[in-house]
Amino acid sequence: MSSVLKMENVTKRFGGLVAVDHFNGYINPGELIGLIGPNGAGKTTLFNLITGVYAPDKGKILFFGKDISGHKPHQIAAYGIARTFQNIRLFSDMTVLENVMVSQHLRLKNWMWFFKSIIKTPDAIKMERQMKEEGINLLKKVGLQNLSSSKAGSLPYGLQRKLEIARALATKPKLLLLDEPAAGMNPQETYELMNFIKRIKEEFSLTIMIIEHDMKVIMGICERIYVMDYGKLIAEGCPEEIQSNPQVIKAYLGEEVLL
Ligand SMILES: Nc1ncnc2c1ncn2[C@@H]1O[C@H](COP(=O)(O)OP(=O)(O)OP(=O)(O)O)[C@@H](O)[C@H]1O
Secondary structure, eight states, rough: OOOOOEEEEEEEETTTTEEEEEEEEEOTTOOEEEEETTTSHHHHHHHHHTTTSSSOOOOEEEEEEEEEETHHHHHHHTTEEEOOOSSOOOOSSSSSHHHHHHHHHOOOOOOOHHHHHHOOOOHHHHHHHHHHHHHHHHHHTTOOOTTTBBBBBSOHHHHHHHOOOOOOOOOOOOEEESSTTTTOOOOOOOOOOOOHHHHHHTTTTOOOEEEOOOHHHHHHHHHHEEETTTTTEEEEEEEHHHTOOHHHHHTTSSSSOOO
């Protein structure tokens, strides 16, 4: 089976600090993969390398076999990799529907369309209408349709997180990277988020990689888990293997996290 994503010896340095150190890993189609590790382990840096925010100093990142190492973020988004961020990055003064439509516009990679949509040519108006329909359909699928005209900033925290994921889905990704989606959520919101992630994975035929400090989420929904510490991959396996791995337990000693 060919991997959706393959990382070969991926390395990123910041001055003297090796934030990601010869990381090797793969994600198969349809997998839900966890990426865990103590603070500063290099998890977000790995997401930044996959999405083109940084180019690796060494190593390769392959997406469906194509070497995407060092490609620009907009190119990588167009190949089919979307992400959410640790800190919510919505346009809070725009409506829920507008937030989703902004992402749809990002799919239009060409300046001509951008220009046409500003001067409102007939084909641009038609396209805008189609996008609105698509946006409303997407909001229906994620259960936000009743809030389509609410300001994003007025939504409760849990729904803002959901909208962030919906916005990532609007770019029609094959691989979705979620960076601490449960951060700041209460237990009820976290429970709903877990079901939501499982549901969208099936409904949108996604492959998902998730960074999360909440072990209930990781152990509850992930099929396979990568564990990083000080930039290095220290363990890989199913939830049961990770929970009983002595190196993982040692890496987490002194942390509040209970495996
Ligand atoms: N742009 C940067 N410049 C310098 N150092 C950086 C930069 N980005 C990250 N680092 C450092 O690289 C290391 C890995 O950071 P990273 O954010 O990837 O960790 P993390 O595992 O995501 O941590 P957390 O769980 O706290 O989000 C840390 O020591 C961090 O301070």
